[in-house]
Amino acid sequence: MPIITFNYKGTVSEKENRNLQSRPKNFKEANNYISDRFGFRNEFLKIYSYFPQEKISGNVIYGKQGWLFYTADGNLSDFCKRNISLERAKKFALNLKSMSDWCKENGIIFVAVVAPNKHSVYEEFYILNRPKGKTFMDYCAQETEKL
Structure with missing residues (x-):
């Protein structure tokens, strides 16, 4: 479904108040382009926001007030x-x-x-x-x- 609902035409993310990555000119820019535009992105971000931010992930512990350790x-x-x-x-x-x-x-x-x-x-x-x-x-x- 994220491929079928891929956002080819949009230029602005109103929820994040920023411009979306424009069409990639090289391979490096492709990752940002895809990350900005995959289908159901806003829905996934909303679901992610429900999870507590104080968690352990990889080599980092998320501390209080946004501190990283x-x-x-x-x-x-x-x-x-x-x-x-x-x-x-x-x-x-x-x-x-x-x-x-x-x-x-x-x-x-x-x-x-x-x-x-x-x-x-x-x-x-x-x-x-x-x-x-x-x-x-x-x-x-x-x-x-x-x-």
């Missing part, structure tokens, strides 16, 4: 404090110490800065509650101090 590469595990391994923290501390020692031997000033994850800075916009307790970086700092 990247969850791949261990970010979700970090938020939930599931990536804590004392062995890994010790290894991190030893690597840091090794780099620091090498720099000191070669007359280089060594400064290590760890940038926080977005969920650590803007925790209040996350839709999940973060568990209490130490983070992986807390354990790394603790192990580094021992060296």
Whole structure:
């Protein structure tokens, strides 16, 4: 049905208050053209609007007030404090110490800065509650101090 009711003639989407993609001149533009004009598009968008926006999709968690949080590469595990391994923290501390020692031997000033994850800075916009307790970086700092 979306093919049969494809919108070939329209130029404006009144519901979205914008111009529709014009006929494609190349393959890149074809996707936008088809997305703008497939049949029952407005009906599908209306159905989609009934679903809650706070959901998990792919590598992103949709947070409060439209915030997006990247969850791949261990970010979700970090938020939930599931990536804590004392062995890994010790290894991190030893690597840091090794780099620091090498720099000191070669007359280089060594400064290590760890940038926080977005969920650590803007925790209040996350839709999940973060568990209490130490983070992986807390354990790394603790192990580094021992060296």
